[in-house]
Amino acid sequence: MLRMGRMIRQECIFRRERTEGSQWQKIIKMTPLTLFGLVAVTAMLVTYALESRSTWFILGFAVACILGSAYGFLQGAWPFGVVEAIWSGVAARRWWKARSKFSSPTD
DSSP states (O other), rough: HHHHHHOOOOOHHHEEEEEEGGGGEEOOOOOOOHHHHHHHHHHHHHHHHHHTOOOHHHHHHHHHHHHHHHHHHHTHHHHHHHHHHHHHHHHHHHHHHHHHHSSSOOO
């Protein structure tokens, strides 16, 4: 149990480090993988919110889902990676249908 507590403390988002003048300051610890995940999920949120404006945002959502899937697999949460890969396929299909609907001529 003590070992688990140490692991949690080591991987804590906020940690304290000594700075000049012996003052304690809160510093955000962010790994490149965490930053990648933040960018991927933010892109998913933004593109999903803007899907009604253009079919390109639907495609952007599909790409963001691929990034989210990659993040899930890289950080070890394979179920998240699988679900995001499925969502990417669903979004790509929606983009394909929306694109063909707007590009077909109307009689």
